Amino acid sequence: MRIILVRHGQPHIALSPRTGHRGFGDYIDAYEAAGLDPASLPPQELAELARELTSVFASDRPRSHQSAAALAPHATPIRDPLFAEAALASPPIPFLKMNVPSWAVVSRLLWHIGFSPRVEGWFAAQRRADRAADLLIARAAQDGAVALVAHGYFNWMIGRVLKRRGFVKRGSHRARYWNSVTYEKAL
Numbered sequence: 001m002r003i004i005l006v007r008h009g010q011p012h013i014a015l016s017p018r019t020g021h022r023g024f025g026d027y028i029d030a031y032e033a034a035g036l037d038p039a040s041l042p043p044q045e046l047a048e049l050a051r052e053l054t055s056v057f058a059s060d061r062p063r064s065h066q067s068a069a070a071l072a073p074h075a076t077p078i079r080d081p082l083f084a085e086a087a088l089a090s091p092p093i094p095f096l097k098m099n100v101p102s103w104a105v106v107s108r109l110l111w112h113i114g115f116s117p118r119v120e121g122w123f124a125a126q127r128r129a130d131r132a133a134d135l136l137i138a139r140a141a142q143d144g145a146v147a148l149v150a151h152g153y154f155n156w157m158i159g160r161v162l163k164r165r166g167f168v169k170r171g172s173h174r175a176r177y178w179n180s181v182t183y184e185k186a187l
Helices: 022-035 042-052 063-070 100-112 122-145 152-164
Strands: 001-006 055-058 078-079 145-150 169-170 180-183
Touching: 001 042, 001 122, 001 152, 022 100, 042 063, 042 180, 055 063, 055 122, 063 078, 063 122, 078 122, 122 145, 145 152, 152 169, 152 180
Parallel strands: 001 145, 055 078, 055 145
Antiparallel strands: 001 180, 169 180
């Protein structure tokens, strides 16, 4: 069985604007709604790996399902909100301005210690990652191989579940677009 976890391509939005906490909250909403940047294409080696797939899972976010279509136009797309990114909340730190990636790091760190107003918390996201792994494993058992084109942090969470279930990891989860990690297990 092979499960390929792919981070979506670059979204069509400015990536590092400088902003305060309210602006970061607005940015999160805009990022979630952003589609794939038309210039962001999957690497050739990843596209070749995807040629064997008959179906590709994606989250319901535009950048995710558009990336899945760009990666494997021949495959049946399966969109599911189960695969959405673990949500971030904007920490209310007044008078502080940072670039968006810095806000994301602060927000993710705070999320791990319980800061999740109006968004899914860590424990709920972990339960969702378990369900996502169940779905991917079932499809991989049926088809031999499956890919998920979703989001960097949630892919990492699913990967941890797959490793606990005996899958061997090839590659590393990185915060770059089109990053892929393969998990394999003998049937």
